[in-house]
């Protein structure tokens with residue numbers, strides 16, 4: 001018989017505790033014998049775990065439920081304000097902060113324009129917005145499990161350093177260390193596409209035995225690959241850079257330093273740039289009127305609005321973007337045959353027609369018979385999806401039940 005070491009036993013106990021807690025969280029209200037069946041533990045084990053969780057103020061007994069023949073069982077629920085998880089989305093155009101409670105409900109959200117891309121000033125803004133949120137809600141500091149910061153670019157996981165963020169022009173910024181010195185909490189840094197994907201998977205309660213790919217179509221384009229046991233990082237931590245697959249030889253310059261990447265044609269910034277160039281070249285379009293003649297005001301949303309009204313320049317830019325995104329997704333499908341692809345990010349909020357164009361391009365480019373089970377779906381968490389994902393990174397990576 002295998003002997004368990006002390007370490008093994010500890011992790012089994014922690015695992016059982018987490019399973020019991022998650023079972024109560026999922027059911028909202030449940031009794032001990034149902035928990036025992038669902039998590040496959042004995043009733044005495046569930047009794048001992050739930051007593052411990054009640055003592056620590058993490059769950060509470062809420063009264064008696066319906067009798068199943070014997071005594072009426074005591075019902076248990078999660079205490080909503082026992083723990084808080086904070087998520088921060090560091091975007092090129094706006095910074096968003098959300099607070100999630102112990103029941104995984106988002107109880108607060110705020111968004112502000114990104115004031116500066118310079119690292120110290122941006123870190124100052126993140127700190128200020130986070131502390132203001134905590135103060136406004138009067139959150140007791142000891143109940144804050146941590147802050148999950150979702151940052152675009154290549155992140156060194158172990159140290160929370162931003163190795164390279166083309167959108168911000170950052171190279172080797174010790175973001176985690178700097179935030180830890182200004183915020184008295186646990187701070188985790190995760191790549192924004194990964195945080196977003198984890199957030200959407202949890203919000204939609206998706207489960208897969210193969211893999212799920214989340215694709216962020218926004219100011220930039222990125223993706224994340226999630227396997228049954230969690231995020232897939234790759235050998236050097238840079239997996240998921242779908243936006244930097246080169247699809248046009250001698251194409252436009254991309255912020256990564258290459259030319260002709262999908263991001264340089266199909267991202268929000270690229271869509272706006274192509275409209276500006278076309279207008280400079282005297283091509284007739286309703287976009288000029290929409291931006292009041294100020295070309296600096298052109299953004300992807302404006303181009304999409306014109307496309308929806310049938311403007312031919314806008315339509316051609318949007319169609320080209322969808323076509324190249326479809327090409328990228330077809331490459332991913334041929335390589336990985338995922339169960340689901342979740343399309344997220346600002347560009348997906350522009351309507352069904354863009355999603356339909358992408359799906360059409362995917363079926364044009366994917367190998368025949370490959371990926372026949374792949375479902376392409378759209379994320380549901382809207383503008384705050386990445387910030388919500390940041391909070392989920394804290395939920396998934398800090399063992400708050402054992403440490404409380």
Ligand SMILES: [Zn+2]
Pocket residue numbers: 243244245254255256257258261263264
């Ligand atoms: Zn690139």
